[in-house]
Amino acid sequence: MTPRAPLRRVLVLDDFGDAAPESADWSGLPVTFLNEKLNEDDLAARLADADGVVLIRERSAFPATLLRRLPRLRLVVTTGMHNRTLDLNACDAAGVAVCGTPSLASPTVELTWGLILALARRIPQQEQRLRQGAWQEGAGLGLDGTTLSIAGLGRIGAGVAAIGRAFGMRLLAWSPNMTAATAEASGAELVDKGTLFRRADVVTLHLGLGPSTRGIIGAAELGLMRRGALLVNTARGPLVDQAALIGALQSGHLGGAAIDTHEPEPMAAGDPIREAPNTILTPHLGYVTQQNFRQYFGGATECLRAWNQGACLPRPLNAAARS
Incomplete structure (x- = not known):
């Protein structure tokens, strides 16, 4: 040496x-x-x-x-x-x-589920209404029997899948190189990319970011999602085409999005995602x-x-x- x-x-x-x-x-x-x-x-x-x-x-x-x-x-x-x-x-x-x-891996798994639950049960909106003197508005989404689509089944994605099973959710999984054995090991069904989005009630992203995955979720994928479905991204912000995401939120097609990762970080003061409806934005807390x-x-x-x-x-x- x-x-x-x-x-x-x-x-x-x-x-x-x-x-x-x-x-x-x-x-x-x-x-x-x-x-x-x-x-x-x-x-x-x-x-x-x-x-x-x-x-x-x-x-x-x-x-x-x-x-x-x-x-x-x-x-x-x-x-x-x-x-x-x-x-x-x-x-x-x-x-x-x-x-x-x-x-x-567990901190990001935990945050992912905090965001899924907050979106599904509209916790931030209901809490804000209560503080303003109002009471309930609308009804949230119960998770038992719904479909959780997981993009990426590494350490974090597999941990998210385990909790999804505990909630009684059907699990679908996809990534560019995923095998049926990998999906089966997490209790998920391997599907193609289109099916992952088409059948989802909740999509959660756990892919790495690289040249082949930047913008891998765009208007086409978001358009396949059921009206009112939810998107959670605790992986990397640039996996999703932000303009397409904002458009899907503004049109009401997407029921909500929770985003923990952004580009750049810290988030730019004028980032348009700040004004998008039905969003939960957190400052990259996954590992914190x-x-x-x-x-x-x-x-x-x-x-x-x-x-x-x-x-x-x-x-x-x-x-x-x-x-």
């Missing part, structure tokens, strides 16, 4: 809720916490003298253009084990080691729990201390981290 100089300055980026300091033991580590969102030029300036950085999920992109402006950087820790906005090849080319941290942050930042401090001690880096994500 190549000898390593101890880290002198480490920045934890995008700690919007000031949660990182209390989520782990950072004692003895040269860490500074940043709680504002910075553009690439500002990041380059703030990180100019840093040799380590901790990324909270994908809140700040870390492309090759930024890495080239940070010649002192030696270590990147990304919370979780996947970060689509971090250029691992560029890190290897620059000799920058990258390691990940443990993470939990005390327990998951202890996993994230405890894993981050483990990586930083391993570096300073000259030990093997835990959970290496690129060749530079394994050398």
